[in-house]
Amino acid sequence: MALIVQKYGGSSVGDTDRIQNVARKVKTYRDRGDQVVVVVSAMRGVTDNLIGLAKAISPLPSEREMDMLLATGEQQTIALLAIALHALELQAVSLTGAQAGIVTDGVHTKAKIANITPKRIHELLDQGNVVIVAGFQGETMEGQITTLGRGGSDLTGIALAAALKADLCQIFTDVDGVYTADPRIVPTAQKLDEISYDEMLELASLGAKVMQSRSVEFAKKFGVVFEVRSSLNDNPGTIVKEETNKMEGVVVRGVSLDKNQAKVTLVRVPDKPGVAARIFKALGDAAVNVDMIVQNISHGGADGPGATDLSFTADKPDLAKARKVIDDLRREIGFGDVIATENIGKLSIVGVGMKGHTGVAGRMFEILANEGVNIEMISTSEIKISVVIDLARAEHAMKAVHAAFID
Ligand code: ASP
Ligand code: MG
Numbered sequence: 001m002a003l004i005v006q007k008y009g010g011s012s013v014g015d016t017d018r019i020q021n022v023a024r025k026v027k028t029y030r031d032r033g034d035q036v037v038v039v040v041s042a043m044r045g046v047t048d049n050l051i052g053l054a055k056a057i058s059p060l061p062s063e064r065e066m067d068m069l070l071a072t073g074e075q076q077t078i079a080l081l082a083i084a085l086h087a088l089e090l091q092a093v094s095l096t097g098a099q100a101g102i103v104t105d106g107v108h109t110k111a112k113i114a115n116i117t118p119k120r121i122h123e124l125l126d127q128g129n130v131v132i133v134a135g136f137q138g139e140t141m142e143g144q145i146t147t148l149g150r151g152g153s154d155l156t157g158i159a160l161a162a163a164l165k166a167d168l169c170q171i172f173t174d175v176d177g178v179y180t181a182d183p184r185i186v187p188t189a190q191k192l193d194e195i196s197y198d199e200m201l202e203l204a205s206l207g208a209k210v211m212q213s214r215s216v217e218f219a220k221k222f223g224v225v226f227e228v229r230s231s232l233n234d235n236p237g238t239i240v241k242e243e244t245n246k247m248e249g250v251v252v253r254g255v256s257l258d259k260n261q262a263k264v265t266l267v268r269v270p271d272k273p274g275v276a277a278r279i280f281k282a283l284g285d286a287a288v289n290v291d292m293i294v295q296n297i298s299h300g301g302a303d304g305p306g307a308t309d310l311s312f313t314a315d316k317p318d319l320a321k322a323r324k325v326i327d328d329l330r331r332e333i334g335f336g337d338v339i340a341t342e343n344i345g346k347l348s349i350v351g352v353g354m355k356g357h358t359g360v361a362g363r364m365f366e367i368l369a370n371e372g373v374n375i376e377m378i379s380t381s382e383i384k385i386s387v388v389i390d391l392a393r394a395e396h397a398m399k400a401v402h403a404a405f406i407d
Helices: 016-031 046-057 065-089 119-125 153-163 197-205 213-222 276-285 316-334 352-356 358-370 390-406
Strands: 003-008 035-040 092-095 102-104 111-116 130-134 138-139 143-145 168-173 195-198 228-232 238-241 254-258 261-270 291-293 307-315 336-339 344-350 377-381 384-390
Touching: 003 016, 003 046, 016 065, 035 046, 035 065, 035 153, 046 065, 046 316, 046 377, 065 092, 065 130, 065 143, 102 153, 102 197, 111 138, 111 153, 119 130, 130 153, 153 168, 153 213, 153 228, 168 390, 197 213, 197 344, 197 390, 261 276, 261 316, 261 344, 276 291, 276 307, 276 316, 291 377, 307 316, 316 336, 344 377, 344 390, 358 384, 358 390, 384 390
Parallel strands: 003 035, 003 168, 035 130, 092 130, 102 138, 168 228, 195 238
Antiparallel strands: 102 111, 138 143, 228 238, 254 344, 261 307, 261 336, 291 307, 344 384, 377 384
16 A cells, blocks of 8 residues: 555646546545545636736735635635545545645745645545645645745645655646657657656756746655656656666756747946946846856957957846846946847757766757857756757757757
């Protein structure tokens, strides 16, 4: 008999048919004699709808009330799933995050889990129940309802698996697992049998949004091995775990493309101490999420400071905000033109195997050169190489890189 924590996302519980499908899936595990704790998200679209209702009334609703409102989404699903399990003649009880013993800090709309006391879950399991827990929510020590940030049901699932010392943690979604690339762009993309936490984190932050990043960080910290798999079939999924020697044999685990970035170039910025600090401090204060930064070599400057071109990328939705910050600084700092473009893509290769292999960057750049793709910016980490390229050529470049490293 195993203790299993299963998490089902919004699309897996998107309507009553899907909820009944989840109930049947849970039943197959229960029939084997396993103890099952199920974490669910709100039905697809529900959280967005609730946010829309609040925003229709006020542009800046109180965060405490937003948590009160959004927590109702998951509360619908837990009750509906319990009803569906009862219809299959299984014993099942639904619990809110608070009832499940999930205690968080008081940072409304993005609370952190402080601790979990799963006493009630254990009691209910021991009485033969399937225990259904509302994802994405908890309660402060003072009894205030909180939520864990968008996509937070993943975190509830992982954290409960850790607290309950579950034998198995399964994250059910609408894809078969983690792929070497987005199969909608790269038809030859393959489902991975396993991937390391760090690779998964890089791929998630690069736009391959299979799971909430915080939940993967949490899993890494507490050593929770989990499986990402589809709720719509019985195919085995992708196991996410600490890296092994075997994993390091593969240089490139995945290729991702982020089309949600924009690039801003400041021409002829004075090359003297404190300028970059002023620019990026101001962007930070305006909550512009800056990603890559490239500064050119200085030109001129025989009599006084030289000048340099400075480029950075930021999330596309932040571009207008970024432009305003830059325009406000222009007179103060004194630089030339500002060139902004949304027509870029950030193409990245990720793999823990890069740590032990040389020449990977050179090979990637050669592949791009052979395709006539110009590289505008480069950044690297121990397990990742990213380039900014023309958006119009980005999908083509992604296929070429995937073909060379993975196919
Ligand atoms: N319902 C929440 C959201 O849409 C949490 C989740 O789905 O994981 O962000
Ligand atoms: Mg989700």
